[in-house]
Amino acid sequence: MTTRTHHDMRHDIDVEEEKHVLPVAGGYALGAMRIAFGLYFLWAFVDKLFGLGYATPSERAWLNGGSPTTGYLSGVEGPLAGFYNGLAGSTFIDWLFMLGLLGIGLTLVTGMGARVGALAGALMYLFMYGASLPTVTNPFLDDHLTGAIVMIVIATVPAAWDYLGLGKFWAHIAPSWLR
Numbered sequence: 001m002t003t004r005t006h007h008d009m010r011h012d013i014d015v016e017e018e019k020h021v022l023p024v025a026g027g028y029a030l031g032a033m034r035i036a037f038g039l040y041f042l043w044a045f046v047d048k049l050f051g052l053g054y055a056t057p058s059e060r061a062w063l064n065g066g067s068p069t070t071g072y073l074s075g076v077e078g079p080l081a082g083f084y085n086g087l088a089g090s091t092f093i094d095w096l097f098m099l100g101l102l103g104i105g106l107t108l109v110t111g112m113g114a115r116v117g118a119l120a121g122a123l124m125y126l127f128m129y130g131a132s133l134p135t136v137t138n139p140f141l142d143d144h145l146t147g148a149i150v151m152i153v154i155a156t157v158p159a160a161w162d163y164l165g166l167g168k169f170w171a172h173i174a175p176s177w178l179r
Contacts, residue, residue, distance in 0.1 A: 023159070031111070031164030034118075034154050037147070038108025041121065045101035062098060069093050078133045100124055108154070111165020115155045115179045122151035 047054050048068040051061025060066035073088035087093045100120060107117025129144035154160040161167030161179070171179055 027159035027163040030154070030157060030160035031162075033150065034108050034111065034114060034160050035164060037121070037150060037154070038105045038110075038117075040105075041101050042105030042109060045098060045105055048098065048101070062094070067094050069097050073131065076131045080130050080133060084131045109165070110170075111161040111163075111167030112170035113174065113178055114161035114165070114167055116177075118151040118155035118160075122148040122155065125151060 044055070046052065048056050049062050051058035051064060051066065056066070056068070056071075058064065060071065062068050067089045069087065070089040073084045073093075076084040101124075104117045104121045104124065107113040108121070125144045125148035129142065129148065132142060132144060135142045161170075167179075
């Protein structure tokens with residue numbers, strides 16, 4: 001029989017505390033990451049809607065008759081250029097894109113419907129990755145793919161929508177497929 005010292009017992013308590021503290025800290029970190037990415041999507045929506053002069057000049061604002069997809073999609077080069085150039089300026093694609101930015105942004109910022117919003121965000125990132133081929137700085141990975149991976153983490157880890165938002169509330173009132 002071994003004798004346990006006070007230090008050994010204190011170590012056991014530290015390990016037990018870590019089991020409870022680390023998941024909570026991770027949940028807050030995932031919640032903060034979810035909100036940050038949501039703000040990226042909301043900013044893109046607001047800038048394209050009003051033409052605030054950052055990525056979109058005021059004369060190309062959606063509210064001023066500009067197309068939020070024309071500038072990006074008409075300049076696509078590479079193996080998928082024909083596909084993306086054909087989508088540029090389509091009223092349907094403009095609406096789909098803008099509603100996507102708004103919906104993804106709102107679900108990620110609030111945590112309500114974050115799984116669905118994050119999956120839609122991953123899809124949008126993958127489309128943007130396809131439009132950016134071939135990548136210039138890295139032949140395998142770029143910020144669109146890493147953004148898609150982050151969206152998949154948010155969609156698959158419940159702590160990502162349970163912390164720093166209304167995700168827990170939403171989980172009680174929404175059907176499971178809409179979480």
